[in-house]
Amino acid sequence: MKLCVHELPRTSAGQDEVPAAPPRCGHAAPGDDLARAVWLGGLAAPVPLCSGLGRCGRCRVRFHDLSVAPDPLPEEEEILGPDLLARGWRLACRRQITDAMGPELHLDVPAPEKMTVMTTAAPSLPKQDHLALAVDLGTTSLYWRLIAVPDVREEPAPDDFSLLCRPPLPVSVVAEGHDLNPQAGAGADVMSRLAVASAPEGRARLARLVRDHLAALLRQQTASLPGIPVERLVLAANTAMTDIFLDRDISGLCAAPYRRSHAGGCGLTVEGLPPLLIPPLPAPFVGGDISAGLLRLLADGLPRPLLLADLGTNGELALVDARGRLWLASVPLGPALEGIGPQCGRMAGPGSITRFEVSPLGLACHSVDGPLAAGADVQGISATGYLSLLALLLRLGCLDADGHFRTPASPLARRVAPPPQQARTGLRLPLPYGQWLAAADVE
Structure with missing residues (x-):
């Protein structure tokens, strides 16, 4: 089949916007892994995928023709949510090319960060x-x-x-x-x-x-x-x-x-x-x-x-x-050092939290460039950030030795770790800058 991939503007990732440039087209065969057909086929700019774990959501693609979009899987419901699924978004790492997708398949992908x-x-x-x-x-x-x-x-x-x-x-x-x-x-x-x-x-x-x-x-x-x-x-x-x-x-x-x-x-x-x-x-x-x-x-x-x-x-x-x-x-050392897998995981670099500290006001966050200012554009947490966060939560009694969330005793610890919230993907601890620590990621 002919496979055409359209790149959406980064600010509109996940929205029903018109792609900014003509698609890149190639060929794929029934049975091919869809994520590999897109990214190893050179049809989309590289993104740090989670190797088929179905958890990072970075391999999401949108089917132009909703009639050939496969039925949602539980993993897709957890990661993408009902709104994106209804608009044709799916996880490419969980999908294969099939004859039912027709002789020509058009997909959208969110544009990655530029070099x-x-x-x-x-x-x-x-x-x-x-x-x-x-x-x-x-x-x-x-x-x-x-x-x-x-x-x-x-x-x-x-x-x-x-x-x-x-x-x-x-x-x-x-x-x-x-x-x-x-x-x-x-x-x-x-x-x-x-x-x-x-x-x-x-x-x-x-x-x-x-x-x-x-x-x-x-x-x-x-x-x-x-x-x-x-x-x-x-x-x-x-x-x-x-x-x-x-x-x-x-x-x-x-x-x-x-x-x-x-x-x-x-x-x-x-x-x-x-x-x-x-x-x-x-x-x-x-x-x-x-x-x-x-x-x-x-x-x-x-x-x-x-x-x-x-x-x-x-x-x-x-x-x-x-x-x-x-x-x-x-x-x-493996990809764990690069934040691949956790829900807010991201490689260390500008826009990622690489270290957490305790301050009188609660959690203070740092990036590779130093302390993060209020209102900073944060896009995720590196693995070093996750490790420093878990160390703090263990020391403050916000996690037990088995990795379960606990209600801390001290006022400072309660400012650092507000009560966990129940989300679509499970229990999670809210963090500054719109990030969170999912209970499933603590392991």
Whole structure:
């Protein structure tokens, strides 16, 4: 069938508004998971989904033709409510493409947040400078910098990794930004990506999503810099993200004994992108992001011992001891650290509560930028926010050891935790800025 996805303006998400732009169209087959058909098909901008738990509501789609909208499920009644269900909204993670949906299916999706981009360079650059794009491809987020590198007399070949081992060049940042990894529709953690990438067609689709994203980024950023091509792309990522990007076999990362398909530290060619440099991949779950960080720290001459920790969906640790020996470890941290699953859960960033404190007036909330002002636009709670909240509630006696809400004894605790309310999705504790703690999320 032909699948067409219309993006609604963000301010009207969930409302019966007219989409702001023409739809993106692709093809899907009966039996395909609807969420994957939409987001892994590149028909909608990435959103941090809860991997099919049916709890975050971010995969909601609206059927234009109500006659083909499937009957509501209990999970959809809890998350969406009767008003949205009556207007054709459903949870895509709970749905499959069926023949009954017809030869052409039109869906609406709420527009996600836009990519954050900051331009810092002067309007003109020296003609002798070269542009390079440095990318940190995380399981959840994609961070990038477009940098101007002074010309060097002895330009190394694209596969000469000694370029990164030299002392840092005096580069200048032209622009930088971050966005969600466009593969987010496959699930929030490394294992869900590996599951999709286990099939060659799934791996090719995931690889194409990131490659197309970077190609579009390059076109956008270099449009204002005519005549200055981007001559190099450096991509630092964990081993799974690296091999999926390169469309290489990832079977060695899916089961013990784990093994790498290659050791990195090489230059490659990827169609549609500048010459690519991959930092070394030291171990099956210690990747090029750690290598790139270590190279920079060692080039800066930091005293040893030193410890580099990259704590994301996968946690990676690198210790350089006083004798110069390198010790490596990795640990799966999972999407729980990113607020995925709880009803008000959201990745840490602007617009999310990352920490709670007790003040004389009750709960004080903080974001990554500091204390939140009255009337701030809060869109959710990160996992660190949830953990700090539960610690406070336990200490104040608002929760018992089994996670049940209790009526606290002290006046301060009662200001912090007003009586729980019965909502459509169950018992929940009201929080500042329109947020809440659901009893189902405490576990």
